Amino acid sequence: MSADHTRDPCPIVILNDFGGAFAMGVIGGCVWHGIKGFRNSPYGERRIGAISAIKARVPVVGGNFGVWGGLFSTFDCSVKAIRKREDPLNAIIAGFFTGGALAIRGGWRHTRNSAITCACLLGVFEGVGMMFQRYMAWQNKPIAPPLPDQQPLQ
């Protein structure tokens, strides 16, 4: 599998992933906590309730997303540098380390379970991605050009 040229080269892509994941978390968190704060507020205070819920919780959601994405990208780059190849196993190993690193303060069992869960999740993602890639390749498969109409022999 060749390198993906739509993304930047390795050390600097970590910043990009950090920012991208953070932005995703903030924008998604705005929608999520906006709706949640709106629904959980009493009538008459629903708009202000939504705004205060967004203010209180969205930066945290963004931070969680950002740290996850950045750590994953860091581990992905490290694994690429050590293994010197790019394949789906990279993402799974990186997911394993990410899950473990984020849960490391919860004790050995929690760390292990979290690492394995994260690796499985990334494995599923990679599998779905590969299936999708296969499907796209199958859809865009090369087709032989139609033969010109044969002239009747005279």
Place this chain on the structure above:
Amino acid sequence: MASWLGFGGSSKKEDTTQQTSQINNNLGFDPSSISDVSSIISTPGGLDTSRLHPLAGLEKGVEYLDLEDENLTQLEGAQGLIPSRGWTDDLCYGTGAVYLLGLGLGGSYGFFEGLRNIPANSPGRLRLNTVLNHVTKRGPFLGNTAGVLALTYNLIDSTIDGLRGKHDAINSIAAGAISGALFKSTKGLKPAGIASGLMAGAAATWCGIKALLA
């Protein structure tokens, strides 16, 4: 064709000798003297990358941080410190860098705060936990705040860029002022004004640094 008509045989022979000498000049070796492919490959200079395809630039090696030219942003004044493909790149890099900066600054502040607040005569595990608790209290708070500010700033900056059609310091300062005001807009007019001024100052400082570095 000539031989088929029955005359001009001698001129044909001259032609072929001329052709073979021309081929030898082009290839650098005599194709008739070679019996198998491996001897061609092992010929020194036979597979020189710069001679294979001069336009492909194969002899330059791998170029780091070299994005496709047509993908880079064409906006006036937007050629910053790192190549950018448009507003999404600016957004991601800006937010990521500022978030990491905030996280690092807050984390180191929390680290020293934790070191100062270690309870006396405590076991090692408690000391470690005290320091870690302070780091994880200060670091993410400052990082999240800075990240949200940078995200708002970059979104507004890109919007103003798109509206005005160019990227300059005025846009940045205006975007900083707007994002600061928006950030403190629920606290009242005075805090919003102060935050606006601070963010505009930060944006102006960043523009100055960028002008110095570029």
